[in-house]
Amino acid sequence: MSTTTPTRPEAPEPLAPAVGHRRGLPRFGGTAVFAAGLVLAALATLASGWSWGLFAVYGIVLGCLVTYVVSRAVEGRRKATDRLVTALVSSAFAIAMVPLVSLVYTVVSNGIGRLDGTFFSNSMVGVVGEGGGAYHAIMGTLIITALATLISVPVGLLAAIYLVEYGRGRLKKALTFFVDVMTGIPSIVAGLFAYALFAIFFGPGIRFGLGGAVALSVLMIPVVVRSSEEVLKLVPNELREASYALGVSKWRTILKVVVPTAIAGLGTSVTLAIARVIGETAPLLVIVGITAATNFDPFDGRMATLPVYAYYQLTQPGVPPEFGIGRAWTAALVLIIIVMALNVVARLISRFFAPKTGR
């Protein structure tokens, strides 16, 4: 207690006895009661043969039930309902974590076996059974994603600038609405679009890398527009007005003031957009296909990409199947690592290149 600041009188004493007669569970009482329910559930599960799934079901049902009954007896109906909902909502979060943990565990434990030098340096030319790698698929994914980024970022950024700086009237409304709608286009439809587009020019059965880049762009552009728009909106209007007041033209204001201020956010949004499309399988399955050899030329012929490679290694592993399936899991693991790394990079960008106008 500091003596320098005048302290207000403590809570009025006379109220205390009035509150005192209310009964309630002690602090963490709810958690303790729920844990008691879990113990009951464990016993029930043991009685009928142990399994984690059964324990989870019994645990949530019994935990919630015991919490409600005890609280109802001690604290009354309203508090009991409150505790029941707390238990349910927390269980829901726990349930959502189960697939995430299980997925990461499954992929890591299955994929770690082939995470070796061969996997990153060999293609699948002449490989039957053991060995082989995904060098060609990793390079294909990088090339196609880079091309898609080259197409999407200028278009997406300019469209976002249009929406924030220039747009008004019907065109702006229509664009905002349809960009939102476009984020929901199924990825396979984007692949079919690229196929239909290029089949008209190059005849049916066309498969090549650039088509994949176009398909990915259809998925990527709306993501870039939406997130860049949000970032550009955050740039304070005072900066723009200060620039105009100095006699700087609008386009120079945008390029020299607005975009540099928002550059961290723009970097984050582009990185997240890349992370969003780098794992796309369906459009590449349709328009790029798969090949065993390394192909660096996106304008000619089939290319392998990591997600499609993983899919085919799993579904057509060859004889004996275990080697193909092993390669498939490792490809899935590498894919997850790439996506997670991109997510981390996106967060780092926004942390280290944060806007300089922050107060």
Added chain:
Amino acid sequence: MTSLDTPPRKADKPTRTVRSAGDRTFAGLSTGAGILILVVLAGVAAFLISESLDSITAPAADVPGGEGVWSYVGPLVFGTLLAAVIALVVATPLGVAIALFITYYAPKRVAATLGYVVDLLAAIPSVVYGFWGLAALAPSLVPFFAWAERNLGFLPFFAGPASVTGRTMLTAGLVLAIMILPIISAISREVFSQAPALHREAALALGATRWEMIKMAVLPYGKSGVIGGAMLGLGRALGETLAVAIVLSVSGGITFNLISSSNPSTIAANIALQFPESSGLAVSTLIFTGLVLFVITLAVNMLARYVVNRRADFSGAN
């Protein structure tokens, strides 16, 4: 600094013309980019229609299945809707509960981190979900399917015979549910956190418990946001491809039986499975099914955006 050597009038005129030229170019570029996006969206529809015309006009017997495009696409539409509805029924309550947990139950310090962890579910590629569904989820559901057949067999959903591999419609629906969970919970989280603080504090001041406060102040406010988020999730579930293609064991036909090995395929999964080996009219037929999927998802997404945007207008007026 020395404005004397460059008289302002002379310097101004050329820069003004350059300025407006640059301005016009840049404005034109960015407007052009905006229009290009609309053109691409129209182009998706146009090119899908032009490439699927062959299969629509072809004699019914030539189309795969031998009965015309409409009876080819019928069971696929049914399978697509069935899987998506299962996903929606499972994911919506779970997503709303997670959103409530993160916004109003979790300690403030960890809430943002927990939200990020849930968002990680959205970052995992579809094909990896397929791997996981096939290798981890499907086998662990097999005992449940057997139990459901024994005890709930009177319901058409659990009529059996129960699958021994676990690659059933229910499994596919559950995988989809996990995939759309982050979408629903992210949008619900956003609207819940925007519920007016005055309403919430007023409820608490009147002695409401936390749940009563949420029931009175948060849920009515966030209702349309939740509906919009659920529909966006539905749109995503309708179009998911690889996860379903890998997990589901397909045999065609229309059935409500969720736990057997013979299931209708979904449009997207069917394209992924058939397209690489198809040619000629079969390709055209698959593009036609893609067009149907495009129309369905477009309708669902437009409706969802309409619902979400209407809420945004409403909350702006508050």
